[in-house]
Amino acid sequence: MTRIVVIGAGFGGLAAAVRLLAAGYQVTVVEALERPGGRAGYLELGPYRFDTGPTLITLPSLLDELCRLAETSLENELELVRLRPAYRIMFSDGTWFDYWGEPELDEAEIARYDRAAVPAFRSYMTATRRIYERAFGDLAREPFDSLTSFLRVVPELLALRAHESVYRFAGRFFREPHLRMVFSFHPLFIGGNPLRASAIYSIVPYLERLEGVHFARGGMRAVVLLLARLVERLGGEIRYGSPVTRILTDHRGAVAGVALADGDLLPAKAVVANSDVATTVLDLLPPASRPQLLRLLLARARYSMSCYLLYLGVARRYEQLRHHTIIMPLDYEQQLRELFDGNGTLSELAFYLHAPAHTDATFAPPQHESLYILVPVPHLGKTGEWSAEQRRAFRDRVLTTLEALHGLDGLREAITAQAEWTPMEFRDVLRSRHGAAFSLEPTLLQSAYFRPHNRSGIPGLYFVGAGTHPGAGLPGVLLSAAVTSRVLGEDIPPERDRLVLTAERIARERGTR
Numbered sequence: 001m002t003r004i005v006v007i008g009a010g011f012g013g014l015a016a017a018v019r020l021l022a023a024g025y026q027v028t029v030v031e032a033l034e035r036p037g038g039r040a041g042y043l044e045l046g047p048y049r050f051d052t053g054p055t056l057i058t059l060p061s062l063l064d065e066l067c068r069l070a071e072t073s074l075e076n077e078l079e080l081v082r083l084r085p086a087y088r089i090m091f092s093d094g095t096w097f098d099y100w101g102e103p104e105l106d107e108a109e110i111a112r113y114d115r116a117a118v119p120a121f122r123s124y125m126t127a128t129r130r131i132y133e134r135a136f137g138d139l140a141r142e143p144f145d146s147l148t149s150f151l152r153v154v155p156e157l158l159a160l161r162a163h164e165s166v167y168r169f170a171g172r173f174f175r176e177p178h179l180r181m182v183f184s185f186h187p188l189f190i191g192g193n194p195l196r197a198s199a200i201y202s203i204v205p206y207l208e209r210l211e212g213v214h215f216a217r218g219g220m221r222a223v224v225l226l227l228a229r230l231v232e233r234l235g236g237e238i239r240y241g242s243p244v245t246r247i248l249t250d251h252r253g254a255v256a257g258v259a260l261a262d263g264d265l266l267p268a269k270a271v272v273a274n275s276d277v278a279t280t281v282l283d284l285l286p287p288a289s290r291p292q293l294l295r296l297l298l299a300r301a302r303y304s305m306s307c308y309l310l311y312l313g314v315a316r317r318y319e320q321l322r323h324h325t326i327i328m329p330l331d332y333e334q335q336l337r338e339l340f341d342g343n344g345t346l347s348e349l350a351f352y353l354h355a356p357a358h359t360d361a362t363f364a365p366p367q368h369e370s371l372y373i374l375v376p377v378p379h380l381g382k383t384g385e386w387s388a389e390q391r392r393a394f395r396d397r398v399l400t401t402l403e404a405l406h407g408l409d410g411l412r413e414a415i416t417a418q419a420e421w422t423p424m425e426f427r428d429v430l431r432s433r434h435g436a437a438f439s440l441e442p443t444l445l446q447s448a449y450f451r452p453h454n455r456s457g458i459p460g461l462y463f464v465g466a467g468t469h470p471g472a473g474l475p476g477v478l479l480s481a482a483v484t485s486r487v488l489g490e491d492i493p494p495e496r497d498r499l500v501l502t503a504e505r506i507a508r509e510r511g512t513r
Contacts, residue, residue, distance in 0.1 A: 001026040002495045004488070005258050005268040007244050007284075010038025011054075011474060012465030013274030014227035015066055015481035020272070021234035022069035023485065024494035028266060029231060030258065032243035032431075037224040038274065039430060039437075045417035048313035048370040049363045051221060052421065054474055055354045055372070056189070056324065057214040058207055062478040063223065070230045077226050079217040081359055086213035087324035089182055090406065097182050098322070101209040114176040124173040124183065128206040131160050135200045136207070140470040140479045143454050143487050150449035161199045162444060166192075167333075169199035181332050188350075188376060190472035191304025191438025193340040195333065198444040207475070215323060215359050247271055247284045247461065255460030270460045270492055272484060277440070277452045277467030278433035291457045301446060304438035304472070305339050306379040306423035310398055313417030314369040318408055321369075323359050327351040327406050339376055340441070344383035349375050349401055368416075373398060379423060381434040386422045395420060439467035447471065454484040455491070462488050 002025050006013045009031035017027045035042070041052035057063075057080065064074035074080070085098035085105075097109050103125075107118050134156065144150050161169055170184040186204035187197035216222045231238060243261040250256045257267040273280040278298045281290055329335040329348035338346050354372035357364035364370040375398060377383070386394075402408040423435030432439070440446050451469050454462055464484040466472035471480075 002269045002492060003028065003267065004270050004272060005030060005266050006272045006274060006464075007258065007280070008032075008038055008274030008465070009036040009228065009238055009240070010274050010465060010477075011040060011224070011227065012477045012481050012484075013038070013272065014224070014231055015478050016272050016274065016464045016484050017231045017236050018066045018069055018227065018234060019481055019485035020488070021231065021236045023489055027231070027236040028268075029236065029238040030242040030244055030260065030266070031238065031240050033429075034241050036228045036238065036240070037221070040220045040224050042219070042221040042224075043311055043419060045311065045313050045419060047365050048311075048368070048417055049219065049356075050311045050370055050372055050419075051219045051354070051356070052309065052311065052372075054220055055215075055356075057216060057220075057223065057474065058204075059211050059475045059478075060214055061211060062475055063226075065482075066227065066230060066478075070233050072230075077229075078222060080214040081217065082212040082214055083323050083359065085322060086208055087326060088322040089185075090320075090325060090327045091178055091181075092328065092330040092405065094407075095178065097178065099182065099205070099208070101205075101212055103209075110179060113178050114174075117174055117176055117179055120173040124170075125206055125209070127173075128202050131200060132203040132206045132210070135160060135162070136203050136470075136475075139448070140476070141482055141486075143483050144448040144451075144469055145453040145455045145487070147449060157200070164199045165195055166197045166199055166202050167194045169202050177332075181328055185326065185328070187442065190442055190476065191436065191440075191466075192442040193336055195336050196340070196441075196443055198442070198447060200444075200447070201442060213324070215356065217360060219356060219360070219363070244275070244284060246286070247273075247280070247289075249286055249289045249458075253289050253458065255458060268460075270462060270488055272462045272464050272488065273456075274465045276430070276432045277463055277465075279431045280463070282433075283431075285458070285461075289458055294452060294457060297452065298433075302340075302441040302443060303379050303381065303434050303436040304441045305376050306426055306435045307421075307437045308375040308377050308394060308398070308423070309421040310373040310375075310395060311419045311421075312369070312371045312373065312411075312415050313364065314371050314411065314414045315416050316410065316414045317357075317367045317369055318355070318371075320407060321353060321355045321358065323355060325351075325353040325355065327353065327402075339378060342378065342382070344378050346377065349398065351375055351398075351402070351406070373402070377423065379434040379436045380427060383423070386424050391420065391422060394422075438472040439465070442471050454480060455487045460492075 006029040039053040043050040085100045089097045167184045174180045184194045187201045244258045246259045248256040352374040426432045427435035
């Protein structure tokens with residue numbers, strides 16, 4: 001059988017492995033860490049449990065697709081809870097907006113801010129449904145690795161206002177400032193700047209209405225373990241604690257396998273890299289094999305912001321929080337400009353809080369919180385290294401801001417356990433260029449044809465995950481696995497074992513008698 005090596009057991013790598021195994025390839029996944037998941041990590045601090053990376057599940061049907069390939073279903077493998085509301089957005093003036101993904105409830109929330117905006121909301125959802133059906137439902141599964149394929153859809157993308165920013169697109173429907181924030185912040189979930197990200201990314205509220213926002217019992221760790229199970233159930237191998245030191249190439253420049261840190265060499269017909277795209281090209285490939293155009297693209301690219309993450313075991317419960325809570329800054333536009341285009345300093349902080357114990361009691365003791373606090377921060381290319389003193393000062397600022405401005409009274413005194421993660425860990429542990437949390441920033445000129453292609457341009461090397469098409473976020477990464485496995489299959493059809501082929505032929509013949 002044709003052997004494929006997948007670098008990285010993140011969502012993209014595991015999903016690609018499932019698809020390739022189901023198609024008849026022999027697959028070995030090599031993971032540098034001692035666990036699956038990549039960015040989707042897991043942490044225990046005494047009685048407190050935390051997902052350390054992604055926390056939202058949207059479009060669970062994409063996970064079900066993978067289960068079906070292994071002759072099971074998502075329903076049989078995982079317990080999902082639809083969150084109601086999907087999330088709460090808190091503003092600096094003390095008000096909040098609960099987004100439900102349910103028309104009547106969302107319209108009631110909108111009416112609290114601007115009754116005249118309710119008809120505009122209906123028009124907005126109609127417009128975003130059209131974008132979703134074409135740009136996401138169809139085009140996200142296309143590889144876009146030729147300029148011709150991209151130019152063919154440009155007129156349609158212009159008609160969908162892909163050239164406008166999410167923020168400007170939202171402003172066509174909502175003039176009230178709170179509502180414009182509510183319907184434009186979503187690119188931040190995938191590392192994008194709402195002032196610059198294409199209006200294509202306005203699909204998120206519609207996507208959340210379509211299938212809901214879900215939580216898996218046991219957290220994202222349960223989703224990661226599900227995908228790892230599917231890989232092994234289909235006959236794949238996952239090797240943990242196995243960092244790749246270089247991608248091997250032959251005399252023609254084609255990929256021939258990978259070298260591991262322990263000295264092992266794994267020959268392969270193809271390598272699927274779920275590792276950071278820039279790290280893969282600039283650190284793992286031999287210099288002579290690095291495509292010049294791709295090197296230039298990665299050198300000049302805009303990288304996403306990073307994140308500061310604080311994990312707190314808290315001996316009290318904050319009832320004003322929901323499972324997902326977003327806290328907006330006072331000056332939204334200024335904060336975005338500083339985050340993406342500033343000199344590395346932030347005059348205000350924005351927050352995303354994950355409080356899973358509100359849904360799953362196993363995450364914290366009764367009346368306690370396992371509180372995950374995420375603060376978007378500039379990547380290391382803008383800030384430089386974080387010293388120990390900078391870490392302490394930033395942690396203090398986070399706690400002071402949440403207590404003084406956002407109603408989390410007594411937070412500091414209630415902390416019983418804590419851990420943190422900075423852009424330095426994104427760079428050093430996850431090997432992400434500049435410590436960017438979401439790889440390349442999703443702008444129009446870094447999307448589709450202009451994003452690193454799933455088919456890398458180097459014979460036998462393929463990319464999967466946040467840094468390739470269609471982009472970051474759980475749905476984007478799972479769809480990238482579909483695109484990557486498809487183009488690999490077109491280039492290198494699986495060599496089915498002769499005994500398997502004979503058995504299948506005999507079964508077919510018996511079935512026709």
